[in-house]
Structure formats: structure tokens, C-alpha cells
Amino acid sequence: MAQAHNLGFPRIGTRRELKFALEDYWKQKTTADELLTSAAALRAQNWHAQADLDLAPVGDFSLYDHVLDMSFTLGHLPERVQGLKGSQLDDYFRVARGRSPADCGCSGVAAGEMTKWFDTNYHYIVPEVAEGTEFSLNSQRLVNQITEARSAGVTPKPVIIGPVTYLWLCKARDGYERLELLERRLLPVYGQLLEQLADLGVDWVQVDEPVLVTELDADWKLAFETAYHQLKGSRTKLLLTTYFGALGENLQQACNLPVAGLHVDAIRGRQEVDAVVDWLPPHKVLSMGVINGRNIWKTDLRAVLEWLAPIHDKLGDRLWVAPSCSLLHVPVDLALETGLDPEIRSWLAFATQKLDELRVLRTALNHGTDAVATQLADNARAIASRRASTRVHNPNVKEQAQAITPELGERQSPYSVRAEKQAAALKLPHYPTTTIGSFPQTTDIRKTRLAYRKQEISHELYVTTMKAEIEHAVREQEKLGLDVLVHGEAERNDMVEYFGEQLEGYLFTRFGWVQSYGSRCVKPPILYGDIQRPGPMTVEWIAYARSLTDKPLKGMLTGPVTILNWSFVRDDQPRRDTAFQLALAIRQEVLDLEAAGVNIIQIDEAALREGLPLRRSQWQDYLDWAVDAFRITANAVSDTTQIHTHMCYSEFNDIIRDIARMDADVITIETSRSAMELLDVFEEFRYPNEIGPGVYDIHSPNIPSREQIVSLMSKAAERVPAERLWVNPDCGLKTRQWEEVVPALENMVAAAKELRQAG
Numbered sequence: 001m002a003q004a005h006n007l008g009f010p011r012i013g014t015r016r017e018l019k020f021a022l023e024d025y026w027k028q029k030t031t032a033d034e035l036l037t038s039a040a041a042l043r044a045q046n047w048h049a050q051a052d053l054d055l056a057p058v059g060d061f062s063l064y065d066h067v068l069d070m071s072f073t074l075g076h077l078p079e080r081v082q083g084l085k086g087s088q089l090d091d092y093f094r095v096a097r098g099r100s101p102a103d104c105g106c107s108g109v110a111a112g113e114m115t116k117w118f119d120t121n122y123h124y125i126v127p128e129v130a131e132g133t134e135f136s137l138n139s140q141r142l143v144n145q146i147t148e149a150r151s152a153g154v155t156p157k158p159v160i161i162g163p164v165t166y167l168w169l170c171k172a173r174d175g176y177e178r179l180e181l182l183e184r185r186l187l188p189v190y191g192q193l194l195e196q197l198a199d200l201g202v203d204w205v206q207v208d209e210p211v212l213v214t215e216l217d218a219d220w221k222l223a224f225e226t227a228y229h230q231l232k233g234s235r236t237k238l239l240l241t242t243y244f245g246a247l248g249e250n251l252q253q254a255c256n257l258p259v260a261g262l263h264v265d266a267i268r269g270r271q272e273v274d275a276v277v278d279w280l281p282p283h284k285v286l287s288m289g290v291i292n293g294r295n296i297w298k299t300d301l302r303a304v305l306e307w308l309a310p311i312h313d314k315l316g317d318r319l320w321v322a323p324s325c326s327l328l329h330v331p332v333d334l335a336l337e338t339g340l341d342p343e344i345r346s347w348l349a350f351a352t353q354k355l356d357e358l359r360v361l362r363t364a365l366n367h368g369t370d371a372v373a374t375q376l377a378d379n380a381r382a383i384a385s386r387r388a389s390t391r392v393h394n395p396n397v398k399e400q401a402q403a404i405t406p407e408l409g410e411r412q413s414p415y416s417v418r419a420e421k422q423a424a425a426l427k428l429p430h431y432p433t434t435t436i437g438s439f440p441q442t443t444d445i446r447k448t449r450l451a452y453r454k455q456e457i458s459h460e461l462y463v464t465t466m467k468a469e470i471e472h473a474v475r476e477q478e479k480l481g482l483d484v485l486v487h488g489e490a491e492r493n494d495m496v497e498y499f500g501e502q503l504e505g506y507l508f509t510r511f512g513w514v515q516s517y518g519s520r521c522v523k524p525p526i527l528y529g530d531i532q533r534p535g536p537m538t539v540e541w542i543a544y545a546r547s548l549t550d551k552p553l554k555g556m557l558t559g560p561v562t563i564l565n566w567s568f569v570r571d572d573q574p575r576r577d578t579a580f581q582l583a584l585a586i587r588q589e590v591l592d593l594e595a596a597g598v599n600i601i602q603i604d605e606a607a608l609r610e611g612l613p614l615r616r617s618q619w620q621d622y623l624d625w626a627v628d629a630f631r632i633t634a635n636a637v638s639d640t641t642q643i644h645t646h647m648c649y650s651e652f653n654d655i656i657r658d659i660a661r662m663d664a665d666v667i668t669i670e671t672s673r674s675a676m677e678l679l680d681v682f683e684e685f686r687y688p689n690e691i692g693p694g695v696y697d698i699h700s701p702n703i704p705s706r707e708q709i710v711s712l713m714s715k716a717a718e719r720v721p722a723e724r725l726w727v728n729p730d731c732g733l734k735t736r737q738w739e740e741v742v743p744a745l746e747n748m749v750a751a752a753k754e755l756r757q758a759g
């Protein structure tokens with residue numbers, strides 16, 4: 001029998017129960033026991049939804065982050081949290097979120113660095129290693145959950161991050177070669193873990209090794225040999241699990257490692273499935289990820305069954321079916337979306353529906369298509385409806401996109417000319433201070449938005465309340481003495497969803513939440529058709545802020561590449577074409593803002609870097625069209641309009657030329673956690689335009705001191721001429737409280753004054 005299994009299920013809950021349980025616990029509204037009870041209830045619910053699968057994932061659930069969980073399983077915590085008072089749970093959240101001195105009875109704990117999980121919008125806590133790092137098994141969480149899973153009636157398949165991927169995710173201090181830890185330090189602990197799982201009667205363990213879809217140096221390829229030969233004696237069967245892409249040149253190695261089975265991403269790696277079938281030794285299971293775990297479109301089940309039939313004939317029971325990757329990256333359940341347009345709704349599948357698709361595939365493989373004739377007919381109707389729908393195609397938009405020429409992306413004059421004109425117009429001091437856009441999204445703001453959405457308050461009251469918030473943000477910034485103000489983004493639920501809601505060709509959901517990090521979620525809008533801007537989207541709010549102050553004010557937009565990368569987008573045309581349609585729409589918004597007297601405009605491209613393909617060989621093609629899309633959006637303005645862009649979690653070493661080609665007058669980037677090292681490349685490359693290196697880690701409640709900021713900026717001034725430096729936080733302040741923001745920005749403004757005097 002072909003088996004059906006799942007790689008991971010969303011843990012946030014259909015109504016974000018985990019988010020609320022966590023935030024109540026952090027606010028000390030509930031106890032640790034209450035938090036753990038809520039978490040157990042969510043796990044039980046998830047297993048219930050997967051009970052009839054042949055194997056269900058265990059250990060995919062996490063209170064904050066599954067990489068941090070793995071670090072705990074390996075007894076691998078940063079030194080700075082060792083030996084503090086409190087429980088393991090306290091330590092866990094200290095690493096996740098950082099802690100102020102009062103909370104830990106110590107001098108404060110810096111949060112672990114957070115970075116994006118491969119090419120997704122999920123962020124994990126980076127494990128830190130150095131020479132002398134040791135690991136020791138702490139398997140309690142996993143062991144307990146296996147027991148729990150069994151009592152929930154499922155056959156547990158523990159999920160762990162494989163040793164090579166784990167080390168690859170680690171960041172080493174002082175240039176230490178982290179692979180040195182593999183053989184003697186790390187693998188023995190993995191060995192013990194697998195022994196324990198075998199003792200518990202576990203049949204299969206899912207060992208996630210997604211780095212196998214990236215280009216690996218020889219030492220990393222060798223690490224796979226070392227690792228899996230050393231773990232070969234394990235009494236449990238290992239399913240070597242790869243996802244987020246094709247195996248490429250790692251294919252033969254992945255097929256031949258001494259494990260019992262291999263999972264491949266048959267969506268992104270479709271073209272190499274035949275080669276995998278050929279190469280796979282005859283005793284191994286092949287798990288094919290045929291349901292897309294990265295988008296929300298229904299699977300064309302008939303097409304998949306036709307494709308699988310000969311493979312099933314060849315492999316028989318050795319063929320398993322699964323989603324391409326963990327379902328962490330899609331919303332939980334479409335059933336909650338009762339308000340959606342019925343036609344478009346019929347094209348969609350969220351995590352729960354994807355498991356239904358999996359069941360249909362299993363039944364069809366094992367009992368023939370007649371056993372699921374109705375389901376297959378329904379599915380075929382939906383697929384045909386989407387393909388033929390006139391709502392997807394807009395000839396006007398296609399025509400405009402065809403007419404794009406390189407001139408559309410050219411500014412009037414080069415940066416040096418623009419910079420002079422802008423300096424004359426804006427009259428900013430050296431080390432100008434600004435923020436990245438958002439100010440705290442308070443409970444009041446969110447409540448007002450909810451009340452408006454539920455039609456409990458009028459449009460007028462909503463607008464007045466948001467304008468009052470904008471005025472509040474402007475007045476606070478004036479009091480702080482910031483040089484370039486922003487309107488604060490009170491009216492935006494999210495920097496991408498907000499635009500999705502207003503553009504034609506987009507659909508948005510009510511509960512389509514996906515975890516971004518910890519308790520924070522996003523609701524990616526669904527881009528299903530050609531994109532058109534029906535009218536101005538931001539002008540009313542920003543022009544209002546403009547009218548409130550004599551200070552320079554920066555208008556705020558999200559760029560096309562970020563909108564693309566943080567939406568669920570169509571799979572029926574290249575991403576590039578969608579990006580250009582978005583670019584044309586946002587370009588009109590830029591011009592409308594300029595016409596409304598907004599002479600500084602920031603176009604956020606926070607996700608430009610994360611959209612890089614996992615394989616370097618595909619980078620340049622992506623960068624070429626991504627930067628073109630930005631240039632089309634930004635560069636229609638006159639010389640005196642100053643264009644800013646912002647990027648977070650950015651390492652620019654390899655893409656600095658492309659960043660320069662964006663030609664933004666000012667770029668603000670995250671640097672505070674990496675102590676300005678990120679600027680080295682800007683220095684080496686002699687990046688010509690202005691830079692605002694972040695001086696304040698906005699992800700942590702800790703408040704940076706004036707001295708810290710001066711010291712960071714002095715490091716920056718060693719690398720970039722002071723005349724081209726700006727002073728700003730790492731990112732937007734929407735997740736912070738005003739009580740944290742005000743003292744932090746006071747210190748930032750004071751630091752800038754000190755720097756001006758010193759300079």
C-alpha cells in the first residue's frame with residue numbers, strides 16, 4: 001500500500017490560539033501551566049486532524065521556533081542564559097526574546113539572532129557555536145510528545161532537524177569552522193537521541209536536511225557522508241527529508257546515503273523525479289512531495305495521479321505521498337473563510353484541505369480512481385474554472401506590462417546631482433535621524449480596526465480615530481526632535497496585506513494566518529489575477545501627516561518585490577511578470593504622493609534578499625528583474641524627491657552591485673545585531689549613495705543607551721563617510737510599546753547630537 005504522511009502542521013491554531021496563549025503568558029496574565037495546557041490542546045487538535053494518515057509528525061509543534069527547540073534538545077544554549085534563576089521555559093524565552101535585567105536578576109540577556117528560514121517568511125533563532133561548544137541530550141519534549149501523540153491515536157513519526165542542516169544553521173563566532181563540531185560533539189548526541197526513539201518503539205524518524213537543495217561545498221558534502229555513516233547503526237528508520245527545491249548535483253548523494261527512505265520536493269524538483277526513481281537503491285522508500293506546501297492553490301489531482309501511476313507501478317509499496325514541505329507555511333483551514341468569493345474560493349486549499357487532497361491521492365493509488373470519483377470530478381471542475389476564468393486576465397494590464405522599456409527605470413540625473421538638489425531643498429543636519437515607518441500598533445488601534453471591519457463603527461469614526469493616531473505619532477516625533485518624520489502606519493494592518501486589500505487582482509482572507517516568528521503572524525494576501533490600482537491607496541493618510549508639520553516628512557510604501565514575496569502568488573505566470581505588474585501599480589502611487597507634496601518617499605524592499613533563489617546559479621536572473629521592478633516603481637520622480645528604501649536581515653556581500661543598481665538615494669538596513677560588520681561591503685564597494693545603518697534592535701524590548709548608539713555609529717563612520725550616514729532603528733517599531741520607543745529614540749536623537757558636535 002502507498003502510504004500518506006505529513007511533514008509538519010501549522011502550530012498557531014485556526015484562530016491563532018497559540019499567539020494569544022503566549023502573549024497572555026508573557027504579560028503574566030496566565031501561568032506557565034496554563035500556557036502548556038493550551039499548547040497541548042493545540043497539539044491534540046492537530047493530531048486529530050491527521051489521525052488517519054499512515055504517519056503523523058511529532059515534534060513539529062513549537063512554542064516559539066522549531067530550530068530553538070532542536071537547540072534545546074541538543075542541550076545547546078548560549079552561555080549567557082546558563083545558570084540564571086527560573087525554569088527551562090524561562091531560559092527558552094530568554095533566548096527567544098531577550099530579557100531586561102529586572103526579569104532575570106542579571107545584567108540583561110540579549111535575544112538570539114533571528115533570521116529567515118530558507119526562502120520563506122518564517123524566522124528562526126540562530127544557534128550560536130564557538131570552539132568548545134558542547135551538546136548533551138535533552139529529549140524530554142520529544143519523548144513526552146510521542147506519548148501524547150499515541151494517546152491521540154496517531155502513529156508518531158518524530159521530526160528532527162538533521163545534524164548537517166543544524167550545523168549549517170549555526171553561526172560561529174570568530175571565524176570558527178563549525179563543521180569541526182560534527183563528528184565528536186554533535187553526532188554522538190544525535191546517536192543517543194535515535195537510540196531513545198528506538199527504545200520507545202518509534203519506527204520512522206523524519207530527519208530534515210533541506211540544505212541538500214542548495215549548492216554545497218565539498219566539506220559539507222563530506223559532512224553528509226560522515227553523519228549518515230555514523231548514524232547508520234540506528235534501530236529506527238530514517239527518512240532523509242529534503243524540501244524547498246530540487247536536489248540538483250546532490251541527487252546521487254542523497255539517493256545513496258545509508259538511510260531507509262528519501263523525501264523529495266516533487267513540486268520544485270519535478271523535473272528530477274525520474275532520475276531519483278532511477279538512482280534510488282531498491283530497498284528504499286521514496287516519499288514524493290506532490291502537494292505544494294508553499295502556496296494555497298488546489299492540486300490538479302488527475303494530473304498528479306497520471307504522473308504517479310508509472311512510478312507507483314515501479315515502486316509499489318515503496319512509494320509514499322506527502323506535501324512538498326511542512327504545512328507551516330500555509331494557513332490552517334479554508335473552512336473558516338465563509339466570506340470569500342465562491343468562485344475563487346473553489347480554487348484554494350489550505351493545510352486542512354491539502355491533507356484531504358493527500359487522502360484522495362492515497363485512496364486512488366491503493367484502490368483505483370473509481371473509489372474517489374466524486375472528489376476527482378469536483379477537483380477537475382475547480383482546476384478548469386481557474387484556468388478559464390476571465391477574472392484572472394485583464395488585457396489592459398497585459399498591454400501596459402508589454403510596453404515597459406528600460407527608460408521607465410531611469411532617474412532624471414545621477415545621484416551626485418540629485419544629492420545636491422535634495423540637500424538644498426531639505427536642509428538636513430549631518431547624521432540626520434529618522435525611523436523606518438511604523439510606530440506602535442497599540443491594542444486600541446487594532447480594536448478600532450476590528451470594530452470597523454465588523455461594521456460596529458462608521459467609516460467617519462474610523463478615519464478620525466486613525467488620523468488622531470497619525471497626529472499623535474507626528475507630535476511625539478516632533479517632541480523627540482527627529483529630523484525626518486513619518487506618519488506611523490497606524491492605518492495599516494500589515495505592510496503587504498494593506499496593499500493587497502486595495503489592488504485589483506488580489507483576494508484577502510479573514511483567518512489565513514501564517515507564523516512569521518514566535519507569536520507574530522502574517523496574513524499573506526492572495527494574488528490571483530492581473531494587477532491594477534483602482535485609485536490612490538495611501539495619499540489621504542500621508543498628505544494628512546504632511547499637513548500637520550513643517551518638518552520633512554517621509555511617505556511610506558511597500559515595493560513590488562516585497563509585495564510579491566510576501567503574498568501567495570499565481571503559479572500560472574512567471575513571478576517576474578507579476579512583479580512588473582505590481583511595479584506599474586506602485587509607480588502610480590509614488591507619483592501621486594509626489595504630486596501631493598511628499599518629497600521624501602520610502603519604498604520598502606524588506607523581502608528583496610529573501611526572494612533570492614536557494615541556488616546561487618539562479619541569483620542573477622532573479623536580481624535582474626527584481627531590481628528592474630524596483631527601478632520602475634521608484635525612478636519616475638523628479639531629482640528633488642528623495643527616494644529611500646529599507647531592507648531587514650540583510651547581508652549584502654554578494655549582491656552589493658544589485659543594491660547599488662536600485663539607485664535609491666538612501667538605504668536603511670539592519671545592522672545593530674551584527675555590530676556594523678555588514679557595512680564592510682559598502683566600504684569595499686565604495687557604495688556611492690546614503691546609508692542608514694540600524695542602531696537599535698527593535699525585536700527586543702531592551703532599550704539601547706546613547707553610548708551604545710554613539711559607539712555603533714562611530715564604527716559605521718569608520719566605514720562610510722559621515723556625510724552619507726543616517727541614524728535610525730533597524731526596522732519598524734510596530735511591535736514595540738510607546739514606553740519602550742520613546743526612551744530608545746530619545747537616546748538615538750541625543751547620540752546623533754553628540755556625533756554632530758564631535759564631528
Ligand SMILES: Nc1nc2c(c(=O)[nH]1)N[C@@H](CNc1ccc(C(=O)N[C@@H](CCC(=O)N[C@@H](CCC(=O)N[C@@H](CCC(=O)O)C(=O)O)C(=O)O)C(=O)O)cc1)CN2
Nearest residue numbers: 121446447449450493494495496516519520521522566735
Ligand atoms: N508581511 C510581513 N512580513 C514580515 C514583516 C511584516 O511586517 N509583514 N516583518 C518581518 C518580521 N515579521 C513580522 C510579522 C508580523 C508582525 C506582526 O506584528 N503581526 C501582527 C498581526 C498584524 C496584523 O495583520 N494585524 C491585523 C489584525 C489584528 C488582530 O489580531 N485582530 C484581532 C483582534 C485584535 C484585538 O482584539 O486585539 C482579530 O482580528 O481577531 C490588524 O492590525 O488589523 C501579529 O502577529 O500580532 C510583525 C513582524 C518579516 N516579515
Ligand SMILES: [Zn+2]
Nearest residue numbers: 606648731732
Ligand atoms: Zn524591516
